[in-house]
Amino acid sequence: MIANGEFNFIARHFRPLAGEGSLDLRDDAALIPARPGFELVVSTDTIVENVHFLSDDPAETVSRKLLRVNLSDCAAMGATPFGYFMNVCRPPDRDDRWFESFAAGLAEDQQLFGIHLLGGDTTGIKGPLVLGVTILAWAVAGKAIRRTTAKPGDNVWVTGTIGDAALGLLARRGELPDPDGFLGSRYQLPQPRLGVATAPIVHAGMDISDGLLQDCGHLASESQVNIIIESPLIPLSKQVKAAGADYWPLCLTGGDDYELLLTAPPQNADALRQQAAAAGTDITRIGRVTAGTGEVQLLDANGEAIELAQRGWQHF
Amino acid sequence: MIANGEFNFIARHFRPLAGEGSLDLRDDAALIPARPGFELVVSTDTIVENVHFLSDDPAETVSRKLLRVNLSDCAAMGATPFGYFMNVCRPPDRDDRWFESFAAGLAEDQQLFGIHLLGGDTTGIKGPLVLGVTILAWAVAGKAIRRTTAKPGDNVWVTGTIGDAALGLLARRGELPDPDGFLGSRYQLPQPRLGVATAPIVHAGMDISDGLLQDCGHLASESQVNIIIESPLIPLSKQVKAAGADYWPLCLTGGDDYELLLTAPPQNADALRQQAAAAGTDITRIGRVTAGTGEVQLLDANGEAIELAQRGWQHF
16 A cells, blocks of 8 residues: 555655565555575564653654664574564654654664664654554574463563663653663663573563563463562662652652563573673563473562552553 | 463454464464575565555455565566565554454454464554554565566566456445455455465566565566466456446555566466466456667557556555
8 A cells, every 4th residue: 555645754754764574665565585494573563642751752762762662572592583573553643754854763773773764654644653562583493482381480670670660651751750761761771681581591581561460470470480570579670769669669660661571590690690791781680480380579688579550551 | 561461352353363383372472494406585665544544444354465565576576475564553443353253353364364473562552543454475586576687578467456446445434335245345355466476487576465566667677577368368357347447447446456467488388377267366467578768658449658647556
């Protein structure tokens, strides 16, 4: 479904971003050669104006967030991304200049992460801006990291710090001070933790997009184990600490972290730390996996179980 | 980005549609094993309420159209589809019952076309229903059909009949009678012409989604040839003929045909006809390819060039 207006729009903004396999965005589809010994990892995420980003977020961070939420899925699978498809539903109020900045953001992250545009489509919409990416990555055959393979005895780890983005959304809405802009930037620009989750160092993993506790629940449930989190171990940024303890429950249930939640046997702790350091991120042990049927327990500093009112957030 | 409400929604409606590689829709991504000797063909199209379908179109035809516009791209590439990713942006007014019918339509076409769901995401939207599919198909390495390889001396062919869907949209809007419902059904339910475009019988091809004349222009331009169409040869359904000659220009420029536009050397005419018959579609020679630089000429019954006011339609 390509019309002339769309053709020109694509040629101006997106053709410069296209690479191998895209057929220069001129055909009905992209062509990806087989890569024997590897599995193709494919993930897709759509972001919607005023659901996943704010109307006045800068175009560059909107496009980079769009890529990064998908890159984060590749990171979670232990896969190396190489290209992506993009779907743009463009409302009349987003002009060409906005898309110039949008494409500049894509170009910057393409270079940073070694990926290129493979294809996509654009269409008009009378409604919010809707942006989708389907990302393609390679994993060594049999080595992709799953959610189903956490083992009792594993430690539970998270990369980076937790809750910055949840408070960043409050800050962006003017509901929380953010003197150095750190919290807001963590909401606008996730850091996909590529290169940290690799087999056999890591047993299981996923990215944290809907809140640490809810995603622990998913991991526990998919692996049919229990997960015990020691809340004092959860890594918080100094900015989250400064916001005060009243905000910390939200940090454990709010979305948009895009950090990795991983499990690994205790003897792999050093290897995992080295891998994380090489990838440029901190990694912190926050708990352990026990035999069970999908429960998550959150312990306070005294080892007593605590209950949070809300776990994660709902899309509808 | 998966929350509990979304989890249940996916489990209810979409998990039954998932197949090999989908990891049961439970992980961060899908895993597609390599298939040596084949190239992966990937195409993506988004359809938007009140742009590509009408608000009161039945849910089953909306979902089937969503799949079929993408299947049509596979057909155009000479590729065999096997799976798809789906992105759903769901406004509050689309209830569970609607999505039950939507999923039933997907299930029906999955069986018909031998494909299954590989992954996707769902999110809320305050605006129109937005539905995206990214489809995956296999093409024998080096045998995918491109838009770039039409050769002077080729004949130009189209499958099926042209313009039914453009008039079908008028009919659906109450602007044209449609006594047997044929035109409306052609708008709501395209017929992807899988199995017709194969190398080396066919030299070049694409699907007709934005109007025959405009898509001829794309093919001519991408192949750097001219295309001459003899308008009396263009296949029209009896319903389009009954609508009267005033409507025929719209048939050549209106969108949503999802028929194939192919070029093939004259000596392959019989082989192409047999291939089309085996695929269950008529195929008609409508013109020829000449040396040139991307022009399209439309001839009348006397061989005189004619000009249409509008070529195709614009997305924005």
